[in-house]
Amino acid sequence: MKDMNYYGTFIEVAEDCPVRVAELPKAKGDAKTIPLLEYEMIANHPYQYTQEDVLFGVFAQRNKIMEAQRQAAREKFFSKGQPCLRASSLCKRYGWGIHHDAQGKVALYAVESDEYKKFMNDASIKHLKAMRSSRA
Template identity: 35%
Template sequence: MTLIIDTFVQVAQDCPVTTGVVPTTKPSAKPSIHVLQYELLSADPYRYTIDDLIYEVHVRHKEYPEETVAKDADRIRAELFSKSHPCMRASTEQYRKFVEGTSSTPKLVYAMRNKRA
């Protein structure tokens, strides 16, 4: 596994959406994956690598007990990453600052396109 740091993933170039909204979950439902992603990233920006975020969301969404996570973290992670995962969703006010900025840090890359070019 290659660790990529100081990289900001921009929205795919063919994304039809021009603005983002804070994701929500129905009051009676458990938080969805996109809500968990948003909560974790907005509460602690820059803490997670993409793999760490996917893992943390997975164990929270599946509601693994803390004891199981502590004991079986390596097994859970191996099973989780034995298959591919969809790209992330992203949108914040800070997004525009990153993509319009002049600094070379962080490196800017685009997410995978929704359709082939």
């Protein structure tokens, strides 16, 4: 299985992100949305999970995959291509940058924060833009 994680990388908010101050994703009724699940997983556990952990963790939670079936389900999940966190609404719509440390573990940074600005000016890490919501 190919490694989908980024290392030493900062995902900047999308050029067409509609907010200048990061927002918290909201639930739809009683259901937690994918951006809300991603946000809770990363924000509550900074630098604990890799991109793959987050993508599969959200999938497993939404599909109510039992712990005993998770390893096989994870292998099946990653056997076909999956969009990376550059496609996440956190970066495209809600104003969150995502830093991947040297071990591939992720943390969120609000676009208006000093930490976000530090990452933007850090030439020692790779910079990627989140995917745009609309075609240019």
